[in-house]
Amino acid sequence: YDLILVGSPVFYYDIPENVVDWLSSAPKLTGIPVAAFVSFGGPEGNQHNALCHALHLLAEKEAVPVGMEAFRSIAAYPTPDWDSANQKAGEHLPDEATYNRVREFTRQILESVRQGQSLAYSSELATRELVRMLPLVWLNKKAISKHTVDAAKCIGCRTCVKMCPVGAIHPEKQFVDRDKCIACFGCLNNCPADAVVIEYRGKRLYGFPEYLKRRKITILEPAEFQHCSL
Ligand SMILES: Cc1cc2nc3c(=O)[nH]c(=O)nc-3n(C[C@H](O)[C@H](O)[C@H](O)COP(=O)(O)O)c2cc1C
Ligand code: SF4
Ligand code: SF4
Known part of the structure; x- marks a missing residue:
């Protein structure tokens, strides 16, 4: 492969466990450039750390991280009334600005691959990490x-x-x-x-x-x- 691009939704403040299992079961990807993106439904979504988690699993397979990006989208999380302020704030997404960021993201990844550049990334210490210690599912x-x-x-x-x-x-x-x-x-x-x-x-x-x-x-x-x- 010239490039592997992995996309996942954010579920329960992280990439879902079946995505974790899938990435963990990948064969060695030595030297292959990889980029990850997530879609998420709310600003509190821990999207940065979810991305770091995906890239970390790929880096464990000796892949070379070249890009990461999070795109907020309309949340598909069914609540009894679908009526929270957060839900309403994301109802218009993805919009043209989202797609422009996607286009920019792909340009940036391809440029990094051409230049042979890798991406340094590190997870943030966020209060959400405490929430994640709860058995949310x-x-x-x-x-x-x-x-x-x-x-x-x-x-x-x-x-x-x-x-x-x-x-x-x-x-x-x-x-x-x-x-x-x-x-x-x-x-x-x-x-x-x-x-x-x-x-x-x-x-x-x-x-x-x-x-x-x-x-x-x-x-x-x-x-x-x-x-x-x-
Ligand atoms: C079971 C479930 C859990 C979710 N948990 C989160 C979350 O913790 N944080 C967040 O920002 N969005 C969360 N969402 C919203 C999704 O990230 C959002 O719907 C996203 O757009 C899904 O990706 P898709 O549009 O590609 O399906 C959750 C959605 C579902 C269905
Ligand atoms: S909610 Fe449960 S039964 Fe329904 S698709 Fe998800 S894992 Fe399967
Ligand atoms: S109609 Fe709904 S419940 Fe029945 S098989 Fe199709 S998806 Fe499943």
Whole structure:
């Protein structure tokens, strides 16, 4: 490879544990330039340290870090009302300024590769590191009072199965393995039929597509996507 670019969302103040596992299982990448980016939903998101974590895992494989960048985006974290000030502050993102920063980021990485420059990085000591000492996923799972599939609504598309990073959801049995589940909300956020039922402290959550629909939000895509067949 000439360059490896790794992107991840920030979940629970860090890169998600399945991303950690994936990066940890990479083969040796000796001398290969690597850059990392994260998307995150809130200014308190610990995005810098999440990036450092990703680069550190790649550096352990002897890759050469050449770039890192964090892009704030509309948060896809389902809350009972999707109504916090933070959520509203990010509702217009990503915008053209975000995409300009992405373009600048890619220019900078390519320039560093051409010049053979590496990136020095170090994590910051932040109060968020104390929050991270809490078992955040476990606490969230405790707050989830119900997690199942509504058989009457389920259309059997198995999107939730594909999206679940840990194989915890079995829609045909209306069963979620709560021990395996890492509370990523991927099933809820991707079900096209509103069939994934999650109650948070007794209140039914709705997922990201439904939130976009209710708020009439359209995600702005970069101009480059018009010519992209993916
Ligand atoms: C389970 C979960 C946990 C999250 N935790 C954080 C967080 O700790 N900090 C943060 O800034 N954003 C957090 N977010 C918001 C995501 O970082 C945000 O939705 C991001 O845009 C996701 O990337 P994507 O837009 O590429 O899917 C979380 C989202 C989910 C679904
Ligand atoms: S994504 Fe929704 S509709 Fe599709 S199988 Fe899963 S629960 Fe059923
Ligand atoms: S929230 Fe849904 S997709 Fe995420 S781990 Fe749990 S069952 Fe799987």
